[in-house]
Amino acid sequence: MTWDTLLHWLSQSGEGSWAGFRRAVTELSPDDPDRDGALRRLRVTLSDLGHVEFFIGGSPRWRVLPPFMGTIVADQPTMQLCGARVPRLLAALRESAAAHGSRLIELPGSTGPTVARVDGSAEGFEAVATGAGMAFVHGLADALCNVLVPISRSIEGATVEPALDNWSVQSFDLRQLTWVDGLIPHSACEYQSRYGDRRYYVHTRDGLLRLPKREAVYASAALRRIELATYDPQSRTLSVPGVAPLPEAYSRVACLCSGALGRFESGRLVHGSVPLHIARFICAALGQKVRQWQLTASQGK
Numbered sequence: 001m002t003w004d005t006l007l008h009w010l011s012q013s014g015e016g017s018w019a020g021f022r023r024a025v026t027e028l029s030p031d032d033p034d035r036d037g038a039l040r041r042l043r044v045t046l047s048d049l050g051h052v053e054f055f056i057g058g059s060p061r062w063r064v065l066p067p068f069m070g071t072i073v074a075d076q077p078t079m080q081l082c083g084a085r086v087p088r089l090l091a092a093l094r095e096s097a098a099a100h101g102s103r104l105i106e107l108p109g110s111t112g113p114t115v116a117r118v119d120g121s122a123e124g125f126e127a128v129a130t131g132a133g134m135a136f137v138h139g140l141a142d143a144l145c146n147v148l149v150p151i152s153r154s155i156e157g158a159t160v161e162p163a164l165d166n167w168s169v170q171s172f173d174l175r176q177l178t179w180v181d182g183l184i185p186h187s188a189c190e191y192q193s194r195y196g197d198r199r200y201y202v203h204t205r206d207g208l209l210r211l212p213k214r215e216a217v218y219a220s221a222a223l224r225r226i227e228l229a230t231y232d233p234q235s236r237t238l239s240v241p242g243v244a245p246l247p248e249a250y251s252r253v254a255c256l257c258s259g260a261l262g263r264f265e266s267g268r269l270v271h272g273s274v275p276l277h278i279a280r281f282i283c284a285a286l287g288q289k290v291r292q293w294q295l296t297a298s299q300g301k
Contacts, residue, residue, distance in 0.1 A: 002028050003042065004085075007113040010052060011084035015063035018054070045112030047248050048255040048262075050082035050140070054248070058212060069093075069118065069129040070140030072259040073273040077122035079129070080115065080140070080259040089132065090116060096131030100124040115259065140256040141278050148249055150285045151215065151222045158209035158219075161201070167191040171203070172217050174226050177241045186224060188216035214247040222287030229286055231279040238274040238282065242267050250282055 006028055010021075025039055032038050046052040054062045065083035072080050081093065093116070094104040102120025109115055118128055129136035137143045169191050171184035183189055183203060190213070191199045200216045201208035202223070211219055221228050229246070231238050238254055240246055242264055246254060255261055258273035280290055 003109060003113040006042070007046070007051060008086050010046075010062075010064050011067075011086050013064075014084075015061065018060040018062065021054075021062055041111040044245075044251075045109065045261060048251050049080075049112065049115070049259070050144075050252055050256055051085070051113075055212065058210070066135070068135040068137055069125065069132075070137035070143065070256070071122070071125065072117075072140055073257050073275065074259070076119060077125070078117050078119050078259070079125050079136075080117045080256070081134075082140070082256070085113070085116070089134075093118070093128070093132040093134075096128050099131060100128045102128050111261070117259065140259075141253050141275075144249070144253045144256060145278065145281050148253065148281075148285050151219050151247075151287045154211060154215050155202070155209060155219050155223070158202070158211050160204075160207040161210055162207060164191045164193075164199070164208075167193050167199075172220065172244070174221055174224060174228075177243055179243075186220065188213075188220040212247070214245060214251075217244050218247060218286055227283075227288045229283055229288060231274070231276075231283065233276055233279075235272075236274050236276070236279075237270050237272050238279045239265075239268040239270040242269045245269055246282070246286075250286070253278065253282060 006024060009024060022039060025042060026035060029038060043054050047054055050065060052062055052064050056063060067081065067083040067085060067089055069079045069081055072078055097104045097118050097120065101124060102118050105117045105119055107115040107117065126136040169183050169189055170179045170181055172188040173180050173184060174187065185203055187203055189201050189203055191201065199210065200213040201210055202216050202219045218228065228244055229238060229240050245251055254271035254274055257275065257278055260272065262269045262271045284290060
């Protein structure tokens with residue numbers, strides 16, 4: 001219930017600062033010995049499940065998305081609630097679902113708020129959402145693919161900045177898949193000031209390209225033609241190194257295929273129930289080649 005309270009507060013506030021988010025988490029879990037870990041997990045959960053956008057435009061700001069319902073990949077027709085949430089919205093959704101022959105299911109979240117889904121007849125889903133005063137999206141992941149910014153475009157639009165003097169620097173080693181001290185040419189890098197301010201870049205011969213942390217890692221991989229994401233068409237799983245999660249918007253697409261967070265397996269972050277066409281779209285947008293195994297699986301459908 002703690003993190004449901006957090007999402008209710010975020011929804012009522014609409015937007016705010018990272019410092020305010022941190023204070024709210026601290027007040028709701030004052031005895032948590034791993035507060036920084038809880039902050040990271042909550043940020044990822046709220047972002048991946050389509051509730052909140054963090055660090056908007058590189059700023060220390062967050063904002064809650066408007067509430068909406070969208071269908072996910074499941075064994076039976078199912079749609080999931082994303083965006084803002086307050087108790088009266090859940091009450092309206094429960095009432096609307098019952099009126100249209102569906103039911104509201106609330107699943108406890110392991111690292112965040114309760115997951116709210118509606119099971120029933122797919123033909124009645126739009127009426128359920130409309131009855132609760134929300135927008136309806138058929139195929140959440142497909143819709144989110146339409147707004148993904150390809151890594152190549154992020155590179156083209158990145159601001160070029162000179163090296164930062166008197167800042168410590170670490171680089172992401174794409175071969176060892178870890179952050180190491182010092183500057184590695186043509187890699188993602190993190191500059192940190194003596195006051196704790198962090199900035200992320202991709203090193204190029206023309207200078208430093210300013211990008212968010214996750215985009216910087218995948219931009220450097222694209223420039224060096226190193227593939228980080230893999231897809232298994234048999235199990236329909238898309239996986240990436242655990243130390244290099246997908247950029248936020250990409251991760252949201254992968255998670256909202258099934259409406260569930262990725263899971264860690266053997267050092268990789270695995271997203272399940274990802275349809276082949278979504279996996280191909282993500283890999284292409286990341287700047288990776290469309291592998292032959294993908295083409296073969298597609299021809300066999």
